[in-house]
Amino acid sequence: MLKNLKLIKKLDPDPTALMKEKIKVAEELFEHWNDYFYKDSKFLKLLKRYENAVLLSNQMMSNLETFNECYICSVIDKKGCCKAGIEAEVTVNILLLNLFLKKDVPKEREIPLKCFFVGPIGCKIFARPFICRDYFCRRLLNKLTQEKYALVTQVLNEELTLLYEITRYIRKQLEFLLGEFLLELDIVGYCWE
Template sequence: MHLITEKIEPLKKRIKMLEKKGELPKIELLLNELKEIIIQENMERKLCGMTSICVQCGIEGKSCCGSNIEFKYSDELLLINLLYGVEIPEEPKFSDMCLFLTDSGCLLFARDAFCINFICDKIKDKLSPEKLKKLRELEGLHLKLQFQLEQRLKRFSDVYYL
């Protein structure tokens, strides 16, 4: 079993505690706003060809999603993904790659800033400045909302778990 998966059961219990304490409705609007931005961002990635480039690199074992990237993920960011219904695998699909990398790209819905911001030269060469600008604007909104949500979740954990 992967070290990250050891965090998952306690995080699922944390979700149940947040539900029990009535805290989840307090973040529902933020979760929905973040979801809409991520959907737009992912659509933009697909339209500009970025997603297919990333998937192909992953299949070829050349992905920037190297081993241990998953350890950049905070409990709150993993919690956000669980709230969106993401299933975390017990083992990586590809050896020496990030736990979250699959045949179709990253399985996470909300990702770490490093993963969002990294654009390799292969992708940079393919994107027009206009497409890159649009993508960066969406990524900025994504990171802003995600940070706000992570901070709210940290406050909830301070109240209930310290």
């Protein structure tokens, strides 16, 4: 039934291969269980609250031009924090959340030596891990007043709290449906024997 869902005993050191494996697992879980989740009113409320929180955060960061500053740093200055390997923080659960939100999940790395999810104008996934949303480097902090930083932090805090709640809820529901062996949902690229 869930052919790609298995305990990952030894992970390929190639971050692209690991991400492709996570995407397969998320797609398979979505294919088999999306009807179950879409009938769950508690899940749907959490999903909508989370989506709205991300949209609000994105609007705030756009208004404060933090996205533009990250673009300049990453694309023009060829620096930035979205380097290859950071995508390991994107768990199966976060990929699954993107699928529940009906958001595209890239299948290939577009820019060499950058995060699997970075495109020419920024991040290509909607639901992102904590590290990708709490990213205020010195460069950004120098551009924001304390008041603006406090405001964006407050908005992001709501989004990240809801991210925790909804990914925890998804995990608990899948553990109920499939058993408590689903440690892979939260795997970020580390292995254990």
